[in-house]
Structures are given as structure tokens and as C-alpha cells.
Amino acid sequence: MPGIIDTCSVGYKGYLSVDGVALPIASSSLERGISILPDDNIHGSSNDNAASRINWAEGQNTYTGDITTNLYGYFWNTLKEWTVSNRIAGKDIILSPEGTNVYTYSTAKVTTLSLSSAEGNNLVGVTVGVLALGRTDAGSAPTYTVTGDANLNTTPTPYWKTSVSDASLTSFGIAAGTDVLSWDISITNNSIPIYVLNGEQDPKHTQQCLLEVTGSLTMFNPSGIAAPTDRTGSITISLETFGTISIPVAVLTGYPMPPAGVNAKITRTINFTGFAGDSAAAVALT
Numbered sequence: 135m136p137g138i139i140d141t142c143s144v145g146y147k148g149y150l151s152v153d154g155v156a157l158p159i160a161s162s163s164l165e166r167g168i169s170i171l172p173d174d175n176i177h178g179s180s181n182d183n184a185a186s187r188i189n190w191a192e193g194q195n196t197y198t199g200d201i202t203t204n205l206y207g208y209f210w211n212t213l214k215e216w217t218v219s220n221r222i223a224g225k226d227i228i229l230s231p232e233g234t235n236v237y238t239y240s241t242a243k244v245t246t247l248s249l250s251s252a253e254g255n256n257l258v259g260v261t262v263g264v265l266a267l268g269r270t271d272a273g274s275a276p277t278y279t280v281t282g283d284a285n286l287n288t289t290p291t292p293y294w295k296t297s298v299s300d301a302s303l304t305s306f307g308i309a310a311g312t313d314v315l316s317w318d319i320s321i322t323n324n325s326i327p328i329y330v331l332n333g334e335q336d337p338k339h340t341q342q343c344l345l346e347v348t349g350s351l352t353m354f355n356p357s358g359i360a361a362p363t364d365r366t367g368s369i370t371i372s373l374e375t376f377g378t379i380s381i382p383v384a385v386l387t388g389y390p391m392p393p394a395g396v397n398a399k400i401t402r403t404i405n406f407t408g409f410a411g412d413s414a415a416a417v418a419l420t
Contacts, residue, residue: 147233150201152225155212157203164199164229164239166269168192195335196327197239197266201229204290205249205258207376213262214377214419217244221323222342227264228272239266243340245325249379250318251293253352258291258373265325268336295374298351302370306386306404307363312355315401317371319349319379321417347381347408347417352401359402362389369406380418382411 150159173189216225224241246263298314324344327337351369353359365386371379384406391402408416 148231149229149233150203151228152209152212152216155209156228157206157209159201159203159229162199162201162229162231164197164201164264164266167196167198169194169196192335194329194337195268197242197264197269197336198245198327199264200246201262201264203260203262205260205373206288206290207374208288210373210377210419213247213260217247217262217321217323218345218415218417218419221345224267224340227266236272238270238272239264240268240270241340242266243323243325243342244321245323247321248318249320251296251316253293253315256293258293258296265327265340267327267338267340291374297372299370299372302351302368303353305364305367305369308353308404309355309357309360311357312353312359314351315354316352317349319347319371319381319417322346322348345416348387348406349381349384349408350403350405352403354399354401358400359391361391361402362386362404369408378418378420380414380420381406381408381416382414382418383409383416385409 148159148162149156150162151157169192171191171193172187173191174187175189221244224243227239227242228236229239230236242264243266244262245265246261248259248261250259252259293316296317298317300310303312303314304310322345323342324346326341326343328339328341330338332338349369367384367386369379369381369384373379385408386404386406388405389402391400394400410416
């Protein structure tokens with residue numbers, strides 16, 4: 135029987151490549167956004183029952199969107215540099231939605247990075263928001279394929295291989311013996327595009343503005359969880375054996391513990407915002 139040959143593009147062949155490090159992706163809204171500028175001038179059409187615009191001009195292009203994947207240890211060093219330690223530089227990235235169309239986005243910067251480890255049988259999720267200066271066709275697909283032999287059984291990070299330090303909880307006055315069920319962190323660079331009068335529709339510059347970090351921890355204790363006694367603490371999250379997320383100063387913005395129905399556990403969630411310390415940024419990815 136002859137082998138089955140793909141004759142059309144399929145979604146599982148999509149991938150992202152940054153600094154030569156390629157990984158499969160679940161979805162992406164990163165695209166070239168186009169716009170038009172319609173006019174509001176008076177026109178001389180005598181047969182219209184209602185006035186209608188008749189003229190328009192090309193507007194600005196945008197290159198922005200999110201990329202969703204899972205957390206791979208081999209991508210962590212690239213991701214942490216791209217997001218925080220060298221966030222102002224930008225990187226040329228290759229994105230293919232299906233392995234057929236291959237695009238290079240120039241000077242792409244991270245606008246947001248969201249990491250989440252949900253309770254249950256889940257993988258650690260990653261969503262990267264990107265802002266770029268332009269896009270070109272990268273030509274034919276490179277040798278990387280998600281389903282190639284060299285890339286099989288590359289293990290993403292499961293939720294149970296992450297942990298929140300006990301010191302993180304006690305720093306808020308939360309009782310010892312409390313367990314963390316899930317966590318999420320969102321880093322925002324407040325990126326902006328800058329358009330100049332140079333005869334081009336694409337932005338000429340992008341700028342990384344204020345770095346902000348927010349997040350939450352959801353906790354359980356069979357003896358119940360009293361409200362935190364300290365509004366300010368610090369948080370350290372370990373990612374398997376390859377990485378750490380540290381927030382030197384975390385200030386609580388809420389700590390709800392809603393009632394639950396029968397056959398359900400009672401949990402408390404602490405929501406927080408990160409601030410810089412004496413000699414540290416609001417968040418460190420190491």
C-alpha cells in the first residue's frame with residue numbers, strides 16, 4: 135500500500151523559531167495588520183439613496199499578535215532574554231502557521247509573557263505577545279519539522295514539575311502546611327510602535343516602556359487558610375530543573391476564598407502585583 139502523502143497544509147506543522155531555536159506552537163494571532171483611511175468628503179453622486187464614502191487611502195501596517203505554546207526547557211534561556219534581560223533589543227523570528235507559508239518578523243519584541251500552571255493533568259502554558267517592525271516571506275520551509283525524528287519526544291513541562299517555595303507563602307503570613315494548586319504570572323512591557331514621516335506604512339521604531347508583573351497563586355489547606363497577615367512578601371517559582379521566576383516585592387491586591395458547592399474543596403487565591411526591590415527589577419527570570 136502506498137504511503138499517505140500530505141497534499142495540503144495542516145495545522146500541526148506550524149512552528150516558531152527564535153535565534154535558531156524552534157518549537158511547535160498551538161496557535162498564533164501574529165499577523166500583518168492592514169488598514170484603510172476612508173474620507174468624509176462631499177461627493178457628487180446623485181443616484182444614491184444614502185450618502186456613501188467613495189474614496190480611501192492605504193493606512194498604517196501593524197505586526198502584532200500572540201503565540202501560544204507549552205513551556206519547553208530548551209527554549210527557556212531564549213525566552214527569558216527576549217522578555218526581560220534583553221527586552222529592548224528585539225529579535226528576528228520565523229513563524230509558520232502550517233509549515234508551508236514561512237514568514238520572518240523583523241525586530242520582534244515581547245509585549246507580554248503569560249505563564250500558567252493549572253491544577254490537574256496539564257502542561258505549563260505559555261503565551262507570548264509580540265510586536266514587530268515588519269514581515270517578509272522567508273521562502274521555503276527550513277529543515278525543521280515538528281514531526282521529524284529529531285524532534286519527537288521533546289518533553290514539555292508538566293504542572294507537577296513546578297513548585298512555589300514555602301518561603302513565598304510564609305512571607306505573606308500564610309500558615310505552614312499550605313499547598314499551592316496553581317499559579318499564573320503575566321509580564322507586560324507596554325510596548326509601543328512609532329511611525330514617522332518617511333514614506334513607509336510600517337513602523338520605524340518600537341519602544342519597550344514600563345515593565346509590569348502581576349499574577350496569582352491558588353492554595354489549599356485541609357485545615358483551612360486564614361487571610362494573609364502581611365500585605366507584602368516575595369515569590370519564587372521553580373520550573374523543573376532549568377529555571378526560576380522571582381518577584382522580590384509582591385504586594386497583594388486581593389485574597390478571595392469563595393464558598394464552594396458539595397464535593398468541592400475550598401481554596402484561597404492571592405492576587406498580587408510585583409514591584410522592584412533595592413537592586414532588582416520587578417521580576418527576574420533565571
